[in-house]
Amino acid sequence: MSTASSNPNRVGTFFDVDGTLVPEPSLERRFFERLRWNGAIPLANYLRWSMEALRLRPKGIACLAHGNKFYLRGVRTDQVFQLLESILFYEEGIERVTWHARQGHEVVLVSGTLEPLAQMVATALECELEARGVECHVQVCATRMEEDHGRWTGRVIGDAMHGEAKVRAIARLAQEHRFDLNLSHAYGNTLVDRPMLSMVGRAHAVNPGKEMATLANLFDWPVWHWHTEKNMNGQSLSHLKTKCADSQI
Numbered sequence: 001m002s003t004a005s006s007n008p009n010r011v012g013t014f015f016d017v018d019g020t021l022v023p024e025p026s027l028e029r030r031f032f033e034r035l036r037w038n039g040a041i042p043l044a045n046y047l048r049w050s051m052e053a054l055r056l057r058p059k060g061i062a063c064l065a066h067g068n069k070f071y072l073r074g075v076r077t078d079q080v081f082q083l084l085e086s087i088l089f090y091e092e093g094i095e096r097v098t099w100h101a102r103q104g105h106e107v108v109l110v111s112g113t114l115e116p117l118a119q120m121v122a123t124a125l126e127c128e129l130e131a132r133g134v135e136c137h138v139q140v141c142a143t144r145m146e147e148d149h150g151r152w153t154g155r156v157i158g159d160a161m162h163g164e165a166k167v168r169a170i171a172r173l174a175q176e177h178r179f180d181l182n183l184s185h186a187y188g189n190t191l192v193d194r195p196m197l198s199m200v201g202r203a204h205a206v207n208p209g210k211e212m213a214t215l216a217n218l219f220d221w222p223v224w225h226w227h228t229e230k231n232m233n234g235q236s237l238s239h240l241k242t243k244c245a246d247s248q249i
Contacts, residue, residue, distance in 0.1 A: 012179035013100040014170055014196060017111035017121055017142075019189040020206045021093040023229050027083065027117045034082050035075060045071045048154065062192070066112045066160035069145060073154035077147055080116045084241065087124050090226035093187075093206070094128050100185065101129055101136035106177060108139040110169060110186075110196060112162040118142035120244065124232060127239045141169040166196040187224075191215065 018026040035041050048070040056064045097107055107125075111118045122138035129136050144157040159165040174181050182201035188194075189206045194215065197203035205216035206224045216223050232240065 009180045009183055010178050011103070011105040012108060012170070012173060012177065012181070012184040012200075013105045014108050014110045014184070014186040014200065015097070016188040016193050016196070017109055017113055017118060020187050021089055021097070021109075021125075022121060023088050023090060027113045027121070030086070031080065031083055031114070031117060032071065035079060038082075040075055040079060041071055042074055045073050045154070048073055062162060063160070066143065066162040067156055069114075069143075069152070069156055070154035072145065072152040074151050076151055077116060078150070080114070080120060081244065083117065084120065084244065087121065087232060089124075089128070089230050091228040091230040092224065092226035094125070094230065096187070096224070097125060098129060098132050098134055101134045105185070106139065106179065107136055108141060108173060110141045110161065110166050112160060113142055115140065115142040115144045123243050124240050127243065128232065130239070139173070141166070141173070162192060163195055166193075167199055170196060170199050197221070
């Protein structure tokens with residue numbers, strides 16, 4: 001098995017998750033639907049969510065959408081494993097991650113989804129890379145949730161990972177790992193990702209809508225069209241289950 005070689009000019013590669021590496025609907029949307037279907041969300045949480053939405057409304061729709069997690073209050077954190085066997089990737093996205101790993105680039109997922117969901121995707125990516133003979137640790141910057149005895153409280157720790165929060169996270173990582181942001185890459189699929197894409201010298205638009213495509217043309221960003229959806233193969237899925245159990249994601 002080959003290991004990604006070191007690079008004197010350290011290059012970070014930052015991937016959005018939902019709609020970029022993983023097809024829509026978003027991971028958190030799928031998680032919510034699964035919890036609701038199984039009756040795992042207490043009825044009182046819908047009221048709590050509504051009250052928090054009223055509180056956050058003056059801060060804007062984006063803050064409301066990404067920062068209100070009170071529907072999860074009291075939900076067991078291990079419920080995320082319900083999505084384990086349904087993880088999908090864009091095949092073309094995995095190939096692109098593989099290319100970066102083989103260049104010795106550091107791979108980081110920067111996503112507004114819940115941190116355990118993003119970590120599960122990162123571990124799944126590592127399994128897919130190993131199947132291709134590439135060893136790579138995939139880092140995660142995602143929305144962190146407060147926990148109490150194995151259950152979520154509904155409170156977000158710090159800022160939800162969207163917009164300018166992604167910029168701050170990348171800046172912190174660049175300082176910690178000495179990334180050359182002028183040589184680094186970022187991949188995103190919507191205008192919400194613009195701050196993150198503007199942080200690096202090599203931005204990429206994935207499956208862009210009209211406005212995102214216009215922005216990409218304006219700044220001469222490469223545009224990628226990824227459509228082939230891929231389930232994990234049996235060996236990678238088995239490896240993923242073992243890794244998740246060992247790491248207690």
